[in-house]
Amino acid sequence: MCCDNTFPINIEDENYNDHPTYTYNWVSNPPLSMITSAPNLPAYMYTPYQSTNFQLTVTDDYGCKLQDDIDVLLLQDFDLSLSTEKLNCCAYNLVPSVTFKQCENVAEDGPEWLLKKYQNLNYQWSDGYNGAERVVAPSQNTTYTLTVSNNCFSKTVSIDVDKTPSGNFTTMIAGNSFKPSSIYPSNNKLIIKEFGTNAPADGEPAYNATGYMLRLFDSFGGLFREIKVDKKCPLLQGEIIWDGRDNKGDLVPLGVYNYTLYLKNECKNIDFTPICDFFGKNSTDVCSKRCWRWWPPGRYCCEYIACPYSVTVIR
Numbered sequence: 001m002c003c004d005n006t007f008p009i010n011i012e013d014e015n016y017n018d019h020p021t022y023t024y025n026w027v028s029n030p031p032l033s034m035i036t037s038a039p040n041l042p043a044y045m046y047t048p049y050q051s052t053n054f055q056l057t058v059t060d061d062y063g064c065k066l067q068d069d070i071d072v073l074l075l076q077d078f079d080l081s082l083s084t085e086k087l088n089c090c091a092y093n094l095v096p097s098v099t100f101k102q103c104e105n106v107a108e109d110g111p112e113w114l115l116k117k118y119q120n121l122n123y124q125w126s127d128g129y130n131g132a133e134r135v136v137a138p139s140q141n142t143t144y145t146l147t148v149s150n151n152c153f154s155k156t157v158s159i160d161v162d163k164t165p166s167g168n169f170t171t172m173i174a175g176n177s178f179k180p181s182s183i184y185p186s187n188n189k190l191i192i193k194e195f196g197t198n199a200p201a202d203g204e205p206a207y208n209a210t211g212y213m214l215r216l217f218d219s220f221g222g223l224f225r226e227i228k229v230d231k232k233c234p235l236l237q238g239e240i241i242w243d244g245r246d247n248k249g250d251l252v253p254l255g256v257y258n259y260t261l262y263l264k265n266e267c268k269n270i271d272f273t274p275i276c277d278f279f280g281k282n283s284t285d286v287c288s289k290r291c292w293r294w295w296p297p298g299r300y301c302c303e304y305i306a307c308p309y310s311v312t313v314i315r
Helices: 033-037 111-119
Strands: 009-012 023-029 043-046 052-059 065-072 078-088 091-100 122-125 134-136 142-149 154-161 172-174 190-194 211-217 223-229 240-242 255-265 270-274 291-293 299-301 309-313
Touching (some): 023 033, 033 043, 078 142, 078 154, 091 111, 091 154, 211 270
Antiparallel strands (some): 052 065, 142 154, 172 190, 190 240, 211 223, 291 299
16 A cells, blocks of 8 residues: 555455354554454454554364464655676676655554565566666666666666677777877877777777786887786776886887787686787788897897787887
8 A cells, every 4th residue: 555645444354244153363463452452353444554464363163263464565655776886897786775765644664564565666677677686797888777666656767887898809099109208198108099980989998808918029029018907897998008118117219119919808708819900000020030149148039929010109
């Protein structure tokens, strides 16, 4: 029953007229004075002022007993909110929260009734899912809408959830040169971005990756800097950068440097994989010869580098 629209109801044994000689014993929780003072009537006219459980024991002419009970729930209005809990890089838990309001001129129900009122709620999602909490892993930015209702009231709420990196690695684009001393952020570092007609704006989830590794080599093929970011949820557009410094933090001299980019997708169980699809760029050979002699005396060899690309550092 709706607590803002209560009216008298009849509590009775519907088979009373068939068995007029049976005896009746009613118990109510919480106790009602009308039943406490006259528990043996077959029926009561009752105006609800709080949720109540009625229990009836019927005894026939031979002393056999049958028992049944019924809950009269006073359903009240409520507030509804929806939040997300990030489980990992690949999934979110959508968590609805219901807070019941107190009805006017109605006694406050105890905690056992509150549980029953929660159990009386119906949860319906706009994509057809039924149930309260749920785990989602959208492949694109998605709005989830939830409607919660009981027999008296209904509330609807929506929440936006960012896509999880579940697709394939994307085509990349990067500049050909940069000037570390430039005062312009767009030109003072190597910035590698997702490229394409549906590429996200700066600061939005990108790359379909949960980690990256950027390895930088000098003209002899020597590795002088490795930048590694793992389990970043999510990677954001424009987040893959090199600031023109080596592992010691010193700016490198002007010249041409080679790099290779590796992406990782934990959601698809893909470990760091070289990215060989850069828009407008061709792979370059890092070493003109694989092995050479150098000072101090010795034989030095380039390591194999998958899909290297070049960038020029200028002053």
